[in-house]
Amino acid sequence: MIKLDKVSKKFGTGTFGLFDVSLVVEKGEFVFLVGSTGAGKTTIFRILIRDVLPTEGTVVVNDWDVVHLPKNKISSLRKKVGFVFQDLKLLLDRTVFENVALPLEVAGVKIEEATKTVEDILGQVGLFEHKDKFPVQLSGGELQRAAIARALVLSPEILLADEPTGNLDAATSWEIVKLLSDINKKGTTVVMATHNADIVKSLGKRVIHIEKGKIVENENHHINAHEHKESHADEVQDEKLEDHPSHKASDDKGGNE
Amino acid sequence: MSFTKTAWKNIRRSPYQALAAISIMALTFLAISFFTFLLVGSSKVIDYFESKPQVTAFFKNEAKPEDITVLKSQLQSTGKVASIKFVSQQDALKIYREQNKDDPLLLDLVTADVLPSSFEISTIKIEDLSNISNTLTKSPLVSEVVYQKDVVSTLSAWTGAIRKIGITLIVLLSLVSIFIMVTIIGIKISQKKEDIEIMKLIGATNWYIRWPFMFEGIVYGIVGAVIGWAIATAGLLYTTPFLETFLKGIPVLPASYLQLFILLGLEVLLAAFLGIVSSYLAVLRYLK
Numbered sequence: 450m451i452k453l454d455k456v457s458k459k460f461g462t463g464t465f466g467l468f469d470v471s472l473v474v475e476k477g478e479f480v481f482l483v484g485s486t487g488a489g490k491t492t493i494f495r496i497l498i499r500d501v502l503p504t505e506g507t508v509v510v511n512d513w514d515v516v517h518l519p520k521n522k523i524s525s526l527r528k529k530v531g532f533v534f535q536d537l538k539l540l541l542d543r544t545v546f547e548n549v550a551l552p553l554e555v556a557g558v559k560i561e562e563a564t565k566t567v568e569d570i571l572g573q574v575g576l577f578e579h580k581d582k583f584p585v586q587l588s589g590g591e592l593q594r595a596a597i598a599r600a601l602v603l604s605p606e607i608l609l610a611d612e613p614t615g616n617l618d619a620a621t622s623w624e625i626v627k628l629l630s631d632i633n634k635k636g637t638t639v640v641m642a643t644h645n646a647d648i649v650k651s652l653g654k655r656v657i658h659i660e661k662g663k664i665v666e667n668e669n670h671h672i673n674a675h676e677h678k679e680s681h682a683d684e685v686q687d688e689k690l691e692d693h694p695s696h697k698a699s700d701d702k703g704g705n706e
Numbered sequence: 707m708s709f710t711k712t713a714w715k716n717i718r719r720s721p722y723q724a725l726a727a728i729s730i731m732a733l734t735f736l737a738i739s740f741f742t743f744l745l746v747g748s749s750k751v752i753d754y755f756e757s758k759p760q761v762t763a764f765f766k767n768e769a770k771p772e773d774i775t776v777l778k779s780q781l782q783s784t785g786k787v788a789s790i791k792f793v794s795q796q797d798a799l800k801i802y803r804e805q806n807k808d809d810p811l812l813l814d815l816v817t818a819d820v821l822p823s824s825f826e827i828s829t830i831k832i833e834d835l836s837n838i839s840n841t842l843t844k845s846p847l848v849s850e851v852v853y854q855k856d857v858v859s860t861l862s863a864w865t866g867a868i869r870k871i872g873i874t875l876i877v878l879l880s881l882v883s884i885f886i887m888v889t890i891i892g893i894k895i896s897q898k899k900e901d902i903e904i905m906k907l908i909g910a911t912n913w914y915i916r917w918p919f920m921f922e923g924i925v926y927g928i929v930g931a932v933i934g935w936a937i938a939t940a941g942l943l944y945t946t947p948f949l950e951t952f953l954k955g956i957p958v959l960p961a962s963y964l965q966l967f968i969l970l971g972l973e974v975l976l977a978a979f980l981g982i983v984s985s986y987l988a989v990l991r992y993l994k
Binding site for chain 1 (some may be wrong): 881901903904905906907908909911914
C-alpha cells in the first residue's frame with residue numbers, strides 16, 4: 450500500500466517539485482502515473498524510496514512512515530520496493546547476471562540460493578540466454594528487462610517503474626508493459642510512470658495524472674477514458690517530439706529484439 | 707566473503723594506487739622495525755654493562771699476590787661488595803685469545819706479560835661504586851681503574867636520543883601514511899561514486915558499502931607492514947656477523963626469532979589499526 454498525504458517538495462531554488470499531492474495506491478493495483486517531463490513523477494518515486502525527503506506531508510509505504518524512517522531502516526525499505534530507474538542504473542562493469550544478483554548480494558543472500566533466484570527471474574523476463582553479457586552488449590529492450598529483473602529479484606511487494614518504455618519502439622514497449630502486467634497479476638503492486646498515451650489507453654488501468662507538481666486527475670482510467678484522451682493527447686504528442694533523438698537511437702537497437 | 711572479493715578487485719584494478727599505499731606503509735614499518743632493533747639492541751648493551759663487574763682495577767706488574775689478597779679481604783670487609791673476581795695474567799691472555807681467535811697476527815704479538823692482572827668488582831648498590839673505585843685508585847698496587855658507570859650513562863644518553871628521534875620519525879611517518887591512505891581510498895571512493903549510489907538505491911546498507919574500502923585499507927597496512935618488517939629483518943640478519951664482531955662479546959646478537967615474530971605480530975596489529983583509521987576517515991569524508 451502506498452499513501453501520500455498532502456505531500457509537497459520544495460527545491461532549493463524555491464520552486465515546488467510537488468505541491469499538496471495526496472494519493473493512495475492499494476495493494477495489488479496497477480497504476481499509471483502520467484504527466485509531462487518535469488511534472489514530478491520521478492520526484493514521487495524518489496520520495497517513496499526515501500531518496501529525497503518531502504518538505505511537507507506524510508508518506509506511508511506498506512507499514513513504514515517513510516518520512517520518519519530511521520536511517521538504518523532505509524535499506525530495508527529499499528529492499529521491499531523494487532525500482533526500475535529511468536536511466537536504468539545498471540553497473541556497466543558487471544554482467545547481466547551480476548547486475549540482477551546485486552540486490553541479493555547486498556541483502557546478504559548466499560551465492561547458491563542467489564544463483565537459482567537470479568536464473569528464475571532472468572527466465573521470467575526472457576534474458577536467460579543473455580545472462581553472461583555485459584550491459585553494452587544488450588539492446589534497449591533487453592537493458593530494460595535487465596533493470597526490471599533487478600528490481601524484482603528480492604520479490605518486492607511494490608514495483609516502481611520510471612518511464613520503462615521511454616526509449617523503446619512501440620513493439621518492444623508493449624512487451625515491457627506486458628511483462629509488468631504479468632508481474633502485477635502475480636500480486637505485486639505496480640506503479641508505472643509514462644507518457645505513452647497509447648499504452649495507457651489500451652491497458653485500461655487506473656491513471657494518476659500530474660502536471661507541474663499537482664495532481665490534475667486521479668481516477669479509474671476506464672471511467673474517464675474519454676476525458677483523458679481529449680485533454681492529454683496534445684501534450685503526449687509534444688513529448689514524443691522532444692524525445693525524438695534518443696528515441697531513434699535506441700529504436701535501432703530495440704528493433705533487434 | 708563478497709567484500710573481500712570487491713576489495714581485491716579494487717586493488718587489482720588500480721595497481722599504482724595500491725603500490726603507493728603499500729610503499730608508504732612499508733616505509734613506515736621499515737622505520738619502526740629499524741628503531742625497534744636499535745632500541746632493543748642498545749638496551750641490551752646497557753643491561754650487559756650494568757650486570758657486568760662495574761669496576762675493573764688493573765694491577766701494576768710488580769704487585770705481589772699476597773698484597774692483592776690483602777686488598778681483596780680489605781674490600782670484602784667493607785660489606786659493599788657483591789663479588790670480586792681476580793683475573794690473573796694467564797686468565798687475561800685466555801680471554802684475549804678467545805676474543806681474537808680469528809686474527810693470528812694479534813695472537814702472536816701478545817704474551818701473558820703484556821696483559822695486566824685485574825679485579826672485576828661488582829657492588830651491591832650502584833651508589834657504592836664511586837667509594838670502591840676511590841679506595842682502589844688510592845692503592846699503590848693499582849695502575850688503572852675503569853669505572854663503567856660512565857659507559858652506562860653515555861649509552862643511556864644515546865639511547866634516550868635514539869628513542870626520541872625514532873618516536874618522532876615514526877609518528878610523522880604514521881601520520882603521512884594515514885594522509886596518503888585517506889587520499890588514495892578517497893580517490894577510489896570518488897571513482898566508484900555512481901556504483902555506490904546505485905547500490906544504496908537498491909538497498910545496500912552503509913556498512914555494506916564501507917566494508918570493502920575498510921578492508922582494502924587493512925590489506926594495504928598489513929602488506930606494507932610485512933614488507934617493511936621483512937626488509938628490516940633481512941638487513942639485520944645480513945649484518946649480524948659484522949655487528950657481532952663490532953660488539954665483541956656483548957650478547958646482543960643474534961636476535962631471537964621468537965622476538966622477531968612478536969615484533970611482526972605487533973606491527974601487523976598496528977598496521978591494521980592504521981589501515982582502519984585511514985579508511986574510516988576516508989569513508990566518513992567521501993561517503994555521505
